[in-house]
Amino acid sequence: MLALIAxxxxxxxxPAAAAWQVSVPAPSxxxxxxxxxxxxxxxxxxxxxxxxxxISWPAVDGATGYRxxxxxxxxxSTATLATNQPETSYDVTGSTLNNLLLLVLxxxxxxxxxxxxxxxxxxxxxxxxxxxxxxxLAGSLLAALSGGLKCQSG
Numbered sequence: 001m002l003a004l005i006a007x008x009x010x011x012x013x014x015p016a017a018a019a020w021q022v023s024v025p026a027p028s029x030x031x032x033x034x035x036x037x038x039x040x041x042x043x044x045x046x047x048x049x050x051x052x053x054x055i056s057w058p059a060v061d062g063a064t065g066y067r068x069x070x071x072x073x074x075x076x077s078t079a080t081l082a083t084n085q086p087e088t089s090y091d092v093t094g095s096t097l098n099n100l101l102l103l104v105l106x107x108x109x110x111x112x113x114x115x116x117x118x119x120x121x122x123x124x125x126x127x128x129x130x131x132x133x134x135x136x137l138a139g140s141l142l143a144a145l146s147g148g149l150k151c152q153s154g
Contacts (some may be wrong), residue, residue: 036062036120036127043116043133043151046091050148053135055116056089060127063120066090069129074112084121092116092135094149113152 039057046052055068065084070092071077082090114136117129138148 036060036122036125038128039063039066039118039120039130041116041118041130041133043135045138045150050093051138051150052091052093053116053133053149053151054089054091055118055133057118057130059088060120062122062125063127064122065120067119067121067126068092069117069119070114071117071132072112072114081116090116090118092149094137 037060039060041055041057044054044056046054057066060066065086066082066088067080068082068085068090070079070081081092113134115132115134117132119129120127134152135149136152138150
């Protein structure tokens with residue numbers, strides 16, 4: 001004897017229907033398509049004693065600070081001079097050991113160049129680095145030991 005049982009399910013009816021109806025809110029988040037413009041940095045040698053390379057740039061809309069980095073083209077060494085610089089200028093001097101090592105290795109020993117870049121930052125974004133601002137020793141190595149640096153012209 002063969003028995004045939006048919007079950008017909010109609011959605012939304014009967015006592016079990018409430019157990020299968022679940023509503024879950026979709027996650028909510030905000031996407032922002034933002035970016036920061038790379039700072040338009042320039043270099044000017046100060047008249048202080050010893051001289052310094054003053055890197056300056058106009059404020060970038062949306063930036064809360066600026067990262068200033070010293071780099072070397074010979075061995076790709078870098079030194080972060082400022083992480084969240086609030087001002088729109090920075091005086092680079094040869095008075096720190098990191099700066100001097102980069103300068104000596106880059107300029108004197110291997111003939112490379114030393115440069116500074118500036119990146120605009122805020123809580124969410126970092127810009128591309130600015131154009132390189134080349135700096136050199138202000139006179140002799142002895143002058144550099146006392147902190148003397150200048151912008152490289154041309």
